[in-house]
Amino acid sequence: MILKQDAESPAEATSKGPPKPRLTAGQQSVLDVLQHQSQPLSAQALHGLMRRQQPIGLATIYRALDALKLLGLVQHRVTLTGETLYSAVEHDHHYLTCLQCGVSVPVDTCPVKELEAQLQGASSFRIYYHTLEFFGVCDQCEV
Amino acid sequence: MILKQDAESPAEATSKGPPKPRLTAGQQSVLDVLQHQSQPLSAQALHGLMRRQQPIGLATIYRALDALKLLGLVQHRVTLTGETLYSAVEHDHHYLTCLQCGVSVPVDTCPVKELEAQLQGASSFRIYYHTLEFFGVCDQCEV
DNA sequence: TCAGGAATGATAATCATTATCATATTGCAA
DNA sequence: TTGCAATATGATAATGATTATCATTCCTGA
Structure with a gap:
């Protein structure tokens, strides 16, 4: 697979915010795809998309997603069917x-933005992202 | 297992809010346990708790939880490990x-309450609950 | 009291995700 | 630049929560 280890990590210039270590090739390509995507994607969907271009293992994609989450570059949410997007x-x-x-x-x-900033200050966490989801029943499904 | 089919469903008196059909015995006992619990529980944790009192199948618990969600009586969230609470x-x-x-x-x-009410009016959904979760890194895990 | 429909339980099947492990690649030091 | 240790990758087996299946039991209404 591709392995270039280049790609100056995002926001490297300004020394503000979370640390941005160099990304591995796998991480960089996963991030690239996600950044050009308007919709959240599952790991398997990413795999389907990416393997066409450059062969990449599913495990690598999962690993890259975990790493990117930890870097504050990627966020996740879980669907009702248990898929993570x-x-x-x-x-x-x-x-x-x-x-x-x-x-x-x-x-x-x-x-939520304000609350997030507030929590950021009050807690000992470095907060990267949040999820906000509403659940109910749509009119199609109404009894 | 227990099967009494009694238990006047909650908020039956006031005819406001979502419809509250009679609950099955399984649904009622699951709901009872959850209402006396201060922390969210997984289906399997519920099973562990409940089987001590009255034998109940794990599948029944999953079915009851689904039904209760659909009735707006129970809410869920998903942990990082993929468990649903x-x-x-x-x-x-x-x-x-x-x-x-x-x-x-x-x-x-x-x-979020205000937004929820606003969405309730603007959308064709009947909204039951929402999840709001923040993700980041705690100071223990800070690099 | 009986029949039809729904609920239940035990268990097999599913499926997304994780662990494993052998191989390939990278970064660093000599 | 070469060699090596550490890290990344891929293929695949293993895991684990959830769902489907199906035979049995319970309930409701005629």
């Missing part, structure tokens, strides 16, 4: 999901 | 979780 941290992705049919519609408002 | 809908349970060690600390503020 990943997306680049930059846009919030919040949803309203039907517990019956599983349909998800995006929610564009996000009232 | 359930709790009675009434208290919000929001957390700040370390992506590295998995430690979760409760967050007591919740700025």
